Amino acid sequence: MKEFRTHLMVCGGTGCVSNNAFKIKEALEREIKKLDLEDEVLVVMTGCNGFCAQGPIMVVQPDGVFYQMLTEKDIPHLVEEHLLKGRPVKKLMYTPSEKKKPIPKMSDIGFFSKQRLIALRNRGLVDPEKIDEYIAREGYKALAKALTLMSPEEIIKEIKDSGLRGRGGAGFPTGRKWELARNAPGEQKYIVCNADEGDPGAFMDRSVIEADPHSVLEGMIIGARAIGTFHGFIYIRNEYPLALERLIKAIEQAREYGLLGEKIFGSDFDFDITVHRGAGAFVCGEETALMACIEGRVGRPRPRPPYPAEKGLWGKPTNINNVETWANIPLIILRGSKWFSEIGTQTSKGTKVFSLVGKINNTGLLEVPMGITLREIIYDIGGGIPGGKRFKAVQTGGPSGGCIPAELIDLHVDYEELTKVGSMMGSGGMVVMDETTCMVDVAKYFITFCMDESCGQCTPCREGIERMLDILTEICEGKGKEGDIELLEELAYAIVDGSLCGLGGTASNPVLTTIRYFRDEYEAHIKEKRCPAHVCKALIQYFIDEEKCNGCGLCLKQCPVDAVIGELKEPHSIDQAKCSKCGICYESCKFEAVRVE
């Protein structure tokens, strides 16, 4: 390999790509060529860096300088100053809102400093489309160890001893799952990687695949060896085109290198992987529905037992793990179970990847040791709430999880603690909410989601969720009645009891936790016909503050229903009878003259 003095690691995750990261890369290459630095500086497109809020992102290696929010216009100056003259450009560095001075080094930025990377060990350090770069970072070394030095039983023991639990949400011990599949009778067995990351607000699996697809493949090959199968599937969501593309490339490269296919590493072990694209059904993240989809059928869950380990794909024993679980495997094999089990808490070992989104300054992807507090995640890593607003709740676990209120901010995050407060680990989405988020609206949002995604098989889930939505809609429209909260609770428990799969079994969690922690908000809607967060349309009105309005006419022009009235350069007002409460005037006003009450 040719050596370069400097590498420019440009983030090529979906977030940054949507922010023109490819144009940045082209501009960098153009300028480097212009200044004749082609032999010294190399531009590398990496996977998701994690600090999505600041995209497009570039890290200069080896000095570790972090540049953010780049535009094409910045590039000529940046290349000349930093790469030719050796003067890092301060104005393109990250400056936290509370500080005045920029932080040059990535490792000094709060967002990164508390993280510990296992599943994401190669993020931002390799080009995910080049297998050689993965190999250079100890890639496939664990596979060599597993195939040449370990028996399948030893591999399973190592995973069991590590304490690794499923990262898809339920947290079943991975080693035990493997053992069940290995011991299940039958010659033909399958393994599956579940990359149907359907929870809204969660993008851990997408980022793992986009940043380091080979780590997932290596984990799967090791798992295949341990369980004794020669065929694996990756079920990936259709909504992730970039991840799919990188995955397919990675599989092709692994085949070329003899890491997939026949006689892997010259051993007698054969294994190959088929990629199956999902077709847009949330319920297919449930393992039995997922298998039905791979078999080409309608993705409806079926009762368990029998579990997939006994009867899975086409009736054969099947082991299903989530993307992040697979990505953890190589490092456990390489460093040993003892190393892994020293990280985390008593019951939850290792790290967990979370996506931190919503009303938070540092939106992005992070990997932290289990047992970290919510406060550390939200304030130290997440940088707190934007606009000086008050932190209200964090929603974990997607539609199956719950809302954890601000007073529990010192909670230690692991499987058990989250379940105790009525939520769950889930796949790892964390949606932060502030005082302008209405908790009844949030509950309604998730219930609408579950209603859309219910497969319709079980009556409690199909009908019950719809009734819950009716009640929540009435509450949000100011038509709530006394007793609605109790009725919601009763329905919620009935749906939990009467549903076959996890979708129905957990669909009530967002409703139950919001009632548990934010009952006063429900009551304000029902009794006072008031939405404290000013979100529910039927309960709010928009006004124009005559003192702040200078009559610029922007909102008047934008209003789709001609509800804004007034002469140019005179304070405007809103005709409440016409107003459709779309909020466009509120959004467009540059003088904060539009108020919501």
Add this chain to the structure above:
Amino acid sequence: MEIDPKKIDYVLMKNRRDRNALIPILQDIQAELNWLPEEALEIVALELGIPLIDVYGVTTFYRTFSLKPRGKHIVTVCLGTACHVRGGQRITETISRELKINSGETTKDLKFTLETVNCLGCCAIGPIVVVDGEYYGGMTSQKALALLKRTGREEA
């Protein structure tokens, strides 16, 4: 509508006429034709030996598939949780009002189809609107309207 059976046959061949590959086959056909006409489903059912009702069941179960012609431009609004708390719903309503169609529908002139999706996983730049595969982050109702105008003009 007239469809070219050769195109369907090519997709079937590419997937080795494998009954288990029903979903990939339907995805490939839709990528080719932009929607799934009834004639195409009939050919698939016949060729794979799967009852038409099961093929129909699969196409109606999964959100990806459309049994109606879709517009030249597909406008998708993300309604994931992060986009929702940042106003994704308002943007959907604005687009819906502008195009005079509901989510899942296509304008009469077959120019636009409006769809929603439950999360694209790029929550950092939400609310997100996708037009013909291009992602646009940091959307507001105003920006979305401008984007629609631009898209419509490019065509003309």
